[in-house]
Amino acid sequence: MIFEHLDKYGHEQVVFCHNKDAGLKAIIAIHNTVLGPALGGTRMWPYKSEQDALNDVLRLSRGMTYKNAVAGLNIGGGKAVIIGDPATDKSEALFRAFGQFVESLGGRYITAEDVGIDVNDMEFVYRETEYVTGVHQVHGGSGDPSPFTAYGTLQGLMASLNKKFGDEEVGKYSYAVQGLGHVGIEFVKLLKERGAKIFVTDINKERVDRAVSEYGAEAVGLDEIYDVDADVYSPCALGGTVNEDTLPRLRAKIICGAANNQLANNEIGDEVEKRGMLYAPDYAVNAGGVMNVSLEIDGYNRERAMRMMRTIYHNLTRIFEISERDGIPTYKAADRLAEERIQIIGKLKLPLGRAAPRFQGRVRGH
Ligand code: NAD
Numbered sequence: 001m002i003f004e005h006l007d008k009y010g011h012e013q014v015v016f017c018h019n020k021d022a023g024l025k026a027i028i029a030i031h032n033t034v035l036g037p038a039l040g041g042t043r044m045w046p047y048k049s050e051q052d053a054l055n056d057v058l059r060l061s062r063g064m065t066y067k068n069a070v071a072g073l074n075i076g077g078g079k080a081v082i083i084g085d086p087a088t089d090k091s092e093a094l095f096r097a098f099g100q101f102v103e104s105l106g107g108r109y110i111t112a113e114d115v116g117i118d119v120n121d122m123e124f125v126y127r128e129t130e131y132v133t134g135v136h137q138v139h140g141g142s143g144d145p146s147p148f149t150a151y152g153t154l155q156g157l158m159a160s161l162n163k164k165f166g167d168e169e170v171g172k173y174s175y176a177v178q179g180l181g182h183v184g185i186e187f188v189k190l191l192k193e194r195g196a197k198i199f200v201t202d203i204n205k206e207r208v209d210r211a212v213s214e215y216g217a218e219a220v221g222l223d224e225i226y227d228v229d230a231d232v233y234s235p236c237a238l239g240g241t242v243n244e245d246t247l248p249r250l251r252a253k254i255i256c257g258a259a260n261n262q263l264a265n266n267e268i269g270d271e272v273e274k275r276g277m278l279y280a281p282d283y284a285v286n287a288g289g290v291m292n293v294s295l296e297i298d299g300y301n302r303e304r305a306m307r308m309m310r311t312i313y314h315n316l317t318r319i320f321e322i323s324e325r326d327g328i329p330t331y332k333a334a335d336r337l338a339e340e341r342i343q344i345i346g347k348l349k350l351p352l353g354r355a356a357p358r359f360q361g362r363v364r365g366h
Contacts, residue, residue, distance in 0.1 A: 038078025041114025086116035099128030150186030152288025159316035171195030179237025281334035
């Protein structure tokens with residue numbers, strides 16, 4: 001049953017990690033290391049069953065392969081899940097035991113933060129292994145990736161505007177931004193700096209107030225965001241917001257935002273295309289976060305990070321070209337770009353040692 005699944009989706013290795021004393025139950029999935037060591041975050045979640053945890057880690061690790069490949073990184077795809085409640089089950093022992101398992105893979109898998117995990121948890125993991133990104137800046141880490149993700153989203157937006165309207169004048173157009181968290185508010189700031197008209201919504205009233213008072217945005221209701229007359233719909237909160245109910249209401253010509261898994265399913269992706277809307281594939285647009293942490297592998301450099309974010313523009317342009325070349329929706333074109341890159345670059349057979357982490361410049365304290 002498990003091997004059947006691994007066969008179907010092409011995973012290389014799945015590691016079940018258990019330490020009774022530390023209360024650790026975790027699974028590390030390495031999907032593909034053709035381009036380089038597998039990088040992807042660790043998620044801590046109170047999964048209802050072990051099967052749910054396994055399904056999640058297999059799905060997420062495969063997603064990382066595609067995301068990292070499209071981002072142009074010499075990095076493969078992996079992910080880890082820890083079964084437990086982040087509110088009650090965290091301990092030093094748990095994360096150190098987990099770190100030992102990461103270390104045992106010798107750099108084939110490099111971890112980072114994900115849902116339920118913060119920079120303090122990573123400090124414990126880092127005591128046991130160097131194969132960690134997203135550690136605190138004092139250890140040579142890159143800090144909060146959200147401003148980079150927002151800047152990367154702006155690059156994806158400019159490529160989308162160019163494709164759809166033939167210019168990149170962000171300020172000429174109007175935007176419906178859903179979600180004003182770490183990424184959303186930074187994105188609003190970038191839009192405002194370019195003089196754009198912005199509609200915003202969030203379940204958190206304080207965040208909405210800030211967008212209105214600091215960035216002159218117009219607040220609309222949680223459900224109203226789908227009806228506003230904006231050129232671009234920008235999901236920056238949850239996944240699945242482009243669905244059967246919302247799509248007929250959207251008047252935007254472009255869907256471009258930072259949220260993960262924006263399309264409820266593939267059929268919706270096809271429908272978006274049929275309606276003549278341009279969908280900027282989420283994992284290509286929001287790659288700023290993973291690009292940023294990937295730079296920790298060679299020694300973090302902020303300038304290099306900003307430069308890297310700008311490549312998102314070209315990645316999106318390439319996706320739109322493939323979509324036209326092959327007559328397929330953009331969400332499929334993104335997958336195709338990833339698969340082509342893995343195939344072609346994989347043939348060059350970079351010695352793994354060259355792509356392997358060196359983690360220079362780190363001050364590693366025990
Ligand atoms: P966040 O938790 O800081 O912000 C999410 C915001 O969405 C919050 O303000 C929340 O109140 C709001 N929200 C939740 N449900 C809502 C709803 N129904 N309607 C309106 N607003 C709602 O998260 P974030 O780090 O800003 O990430 C936003 C999205 O971008 C997520 O989907 C995340 O997976 C994705 N993403 C983030 C990064 C990053 O660097 N932080 C990188 C890649 C992808």
